[in-house]
Amino acid sequence: MPQGHAPHPIGPFPSAPSPTCVHRTKVFERDDFTCVYCGRSPLIDSEVELSVDHVQPRMRGGDHSPGNLVTACTRCNTAKGGRPAWAYLASREDERIRFLARATYVWPRLRAAIEEAAGSRREQNESPPPPGIEGDDG
Numbered sequence: 449m450p451q452g453h454a455p456h457p458i459g460p461f462p463s464a465p466s467p468t469c470v471h472r473t474k475v476f477e478r479d480d481f482t483c484v485y486c487g488r489s490p491l492i493d494s495e496v497e498l499s500v501d502h503v504q505p506r507m508r509g510g511d512h513s514p515g516n517l518v519t520a521c522t523r524c525n526t527a528k529g530g531r532p533a534w535a536y537l538a539s540r541e542d543e544r545i546r547f548l549a550r551a552t553y554v555w556p557r558l559r560a561a562i563e564e565a566a567g568s569r570r571e572q573n574e575s576p577p578p579p580g581i582e583g584d585d586g
């Protein structure tokens with residue numbers, strides 16, 4: 449018997465599932481192994497690598513609950529960086545629409561933050577288009 453390895457005490461609770469700790473595979477399965485931002489999947493494109501992304505970053509109070517974790521490819525995850533999803537999606541309409549359509553399990557307050565960030569950005573967007581753009585109305 450190895451020394452210094454006390455038997456782990458088994459509590460009275462038989463391995464209850466912890467809602468704050470979701471295995472990444474569970475997240476991937478829930479999202480059909482598809483990035484919620486760009487819609488790419490390693491099942492279709494072998495170059496795609498999946499990762500688990502925090503909608504609300506941990507440093508901003510986000511947790512490991514299922515409503516805060518989404519499947520993101522490494523490319524989107526890198527582009528998003530440490531920002532919350534709503535900051536990343538505010539200027540990316542395609543990704544935002546895809547996210548809101550796919551990630552229906554995300555906490556309502558986080559989804560609201562995404563829609564709000566996109567809306568407030570649109571209101572603030574009052575500056576004229578940059579000069580030097582030719583008329584391209586076709």
Ligand SMILES: [Zn+2]
Pocket residue numbers: 483484485486487488520521522523524525
């Ligand atoms: Zn992606």
